[in-house]
Amino acid sequence: MNCRETAIPGVWILEPKVFGDARGFFMETWQRRRYADLGLPELVQDNLARSARGVLRGLHVQHPHAQGKLVQVLEGEVFDVAVDIRRGSPWYGHSVTVTLSGESRRQFWIPPGFAHGYYVTSDTALFAYKCSDYYHPETELAVRWDDPDLAIDWPLAGAPLLSEKDRTAPRLAEIAPERLPVYAAAR
Template structure:
């Protein structure tokens, strides 16, 4: 596995070694000892799996309590995945990393605690799986406005068509009004 630092050093791309031939492929997607030494020490407590249709944007979400680090990957389809630094004390506060994750490229993204996270489905559909360092607690969740101009995220919207959003994401807060981690 290759661990690739991004423009925000705490956000890391994981690129697996894939062994394949005409029969298929094999890859190791997670090894705790290696993750702890090459990325950061974490204990994962929950695995999630979602499926979304083309044009759906989920996020940008984070939890103020029971903060979640997420190790995310796509097992079918393709998404544009984004992590936004919500740590007020950080030199990269308000900045983001965006990466295409797909079943084809098999990349994973480590999104640390203190980051808002979201993704946009670029393919006909996508299946998204992720490990979390804490449990989902909806009462502590915040939805950051996906298209806040201050964030400057260049979502790859097909044909300029607005994404399909959940009700909570339609009312996401602007970065200037969002609660942060101090």
């Protein structure tokens, strides 16, 4: 597996080995020992979402009960974003972006304490992710996807399709600091 750390330590772009021939391909999408060697925690929940072109989901985070997420696209293509919202982090408010597709088969590791979102750039996308904690809806919060302080350069083709939660999400600066995760080195 080819592993590339990004500009924010702990955020990884992973390229699993793919074995293919005229019949198709085979790849391991998860192997506990190999991913643990990278420092990924145990993953406890799998999620799957199908979305149409122009759907933007995010930016979402849970706190407490922060979830690390190992994400990948099985079919289609998305522009994926991880934003560091950990209080005291040297990378607070910075983001990492990557294009994920069923063709590239890349994975993206988003550590706990990061807000996550994606925008579908293909006709449809089948998006899979493994989480390091269970879903706790009472601890979920959303950060405004187009927060000017975050300056995310979304590759929009028109107005995105948003849920009500994402349409009305506050800017990061409007969220009470105690609602945000804390950078481990700042404790």
